[in-house]
Amino acid sequence: AQSVSQHNHHVILSEAASLELGCNYSYGGTVNLFWYVQYPGQHLQLLLKYFSGDPLVKGIKGFEAEFIKSKFSFNLRKPSVQWSDTAEYFCAVKSRVGTASKLTFGTGTRLQVTL
């Protein structure tokens, strides 16, 4: 069974600071990887996804993530955060094989950006 670990439960940063949120997954096969964001009072939105190709994936709002297969990691980064990035961030993994694959989420990281 696949699982996802997000080690940082709550991160507090000042505006303009750099961000890196950790995500590690456990699965023996080939996976597709996702980061979702949930802004306060809003629904889960897709931030970026990795299926294949360049392991450095760029998403919306200046976010990027790097897939490192040897480390089973898919960390999310942003060079300079803004107050509006305050949200909860979820990493998710899905098996690439078959139609019965399930999307498995991590427990989320709450990011608080202060002015």
Place this chain on the structure above:
Amino acid sequence: EAGVVQSPRYKIIEKKQPVAFWCNPISGHNTLYWYLQNLGQGPELLIRYENEEAVDDSQLPKDRFSAERLKGVDSTLKIQPAELGDSAVYLCASSLGAGGGTDTQYFGPGTRLTVL
């Protein structure tokens, strides 16, 4: 393009009462999902539909939970009777394809259920 629509957004009921949630997926999306999200946790799949067929309901507590997607479009999730531990956010998502590895899911705003 309209996103996934869910109603109600909030529901407060007393334990042992029934409750139902409704979801309308993105137009043209064949696959529909219901998730449960407890406070401080990520969403967990309850049931997945491909058109009107429930293809994965292994995580649905069938003694009190039921779901239907009769015409392969909108869906209803029901709890009867509700228990205190059912307080959570119930999310609906939809995707274009058959739920395979590259299929991307889009989420609705959720229904926040409080059981007193």
